[in-house]
Amino acid sequence: MPLPDANKKSPRVYTNLQNLDLDNVTFANIQSTGNPIAVEEMNEDEMRRLVLVNLARLVTAGEWTGLLEAGGGGDWNVNLPEDFGASGYVRYVINSYPPYGIGTTATELWSTSNNMDKVFFWPFMAPESGDVAEMGIEITSASSEANDIKVGIYSTVAASGGPDTLLGYGQFDSESVAAVYDTSLSETVTLVKGTQYWIGLTRSTAEIACTFRAIQLFYGPAVAPSDSPNVNGNSRMWRLSNSDLTLPSSPTLTDMYPNNLNQPAISLKIT
Numbered sequence: 649m650p651l652p653d654a655n656k657k658s659p660r661v662y663t664n665l666q667n668l669d670l671d672n673v674t675f676a677n678i679q680s681t682g683n684p685i686a687v688e689e690m691n692e693d694e695m696r697r698l699v700l701v702n703l704a705r706l707v708t709a710g711e712w713t714g715l716l717e718a719g720g721g722g723d724w725n726v727n728l729p730e731d732f733g734a735s736g737y738v739r740y741v742i743n744s745y746p747p748y749g750i751g752t753t754a755t756e757l758w759s760t761s762n763n764m765d766k767v768f769f770w771p772f773m774a775p776e777s778g779d780v781a782e783m784g785i786e787i788t789s790a791s792s793e794a795n796d797i798k799v800g801i802y803s804t805v806a807a808s809g810g811p812d813t814l815l816g817y818g819q820f821d822s823e824s825v826a827a828v829y830d831t832s833l834s835e836t837v838t839l840v841k842g843t844q845y846w847i848g849l850t851r852s853t854a855e856i857a858c859t860f861r862a863i864q865l866f867y868g869p870a871v872a873p874s875d876s877p878n879v880n881g882n883s884r885m886w887r888l889s890n891s892d893l894t895l896p897s898s899p900t901l902t903d904m905y906p907n908n909l910n911q912p913a914i915s916l917k918i919t
Contacts, residue, residue: 660685661697673705728775739784739915742772742847743863748871755788756862756910758851767850767888767895769811769904770871770911771804774839775918782917783818784829789859791822795851797858799914800895801837802846810886810901811846817895822851822858829915839918847914848888848895860912872906883908 664681682698685691743749748771783799800817816837818830865884872883883906890903
């Protein structure tokens with residue numbers, strides 16, 4: 649369909665680019681096509697066509713993610729550096745990064761009450777592409793007896809935005825106060841920068857408490873709906889109702905309930 653009031657024939661723009669798909673059009677194609685077009689009234693239609701093609705190029709396969717890709721996680725770019733000048737800067741505390749995280753930390757008691765013996769979920773955006781070489785948590789108050797903490801990484805359901813499939817998990821001993829790391833996850837987990845994933849976390853022993861380094865509840869963004877306008881009612885986690893003390897392979901969002909807890913801080917090395 650031609651531009652309004654335009655000559656239906658495109659002597660240059662559509663003629664030069666007619667055999668290219670939008671996802672294959674490059675800036676060089678646009679540049680070479682547009683370079684001879686003079687800025688004058690008789691070329692106005694061709695200039696408008698050129699702008700239209702370039703806009704479509706950007707939306708589909710250029711600097712923007714758009715029409716040729718399905719919706720869901722993966723459209724948002726964290727845009728953090730992948731190389732660091734010092735060897736010490738190697739870990740991402742993933743719930744400190746946007747859009748879901750903040751940098752203010754606290755501690756969180758893994759309560760002895762029965763409703764804590766569930767799996768808790770919260771989302772994060774991958775800050776870098778690559779395999780997860782290490783996962784870490786910090787125990788700030790130890791368990792009184794054996795109580796392994798399992799932390800899983802889940803993919804995202806494109807349609808709902810909820811957690812989808814368990815990709816792999818790390819396991820941690822909580823019987824001593826320390827920053828603890830797992831360098832051998834259950835499976836190789838490969839992340840794609842800017843794609844949404846979920847953390848799932850549970851403990852192995854019912855009613856055994858420990859305390860984590862956590863992200864402060866009051867400053868973090870809500871990731872679950874709330875029944876209250878009060879800021880404390882904006883839930884920071886989802887709680888799975890029908891799975892006790894084990895990470896499910898494919899959780900169901902309809903079986904989850906909002907939970908207003910500090911998120912234990914999770915660090916990742918990505919290589």
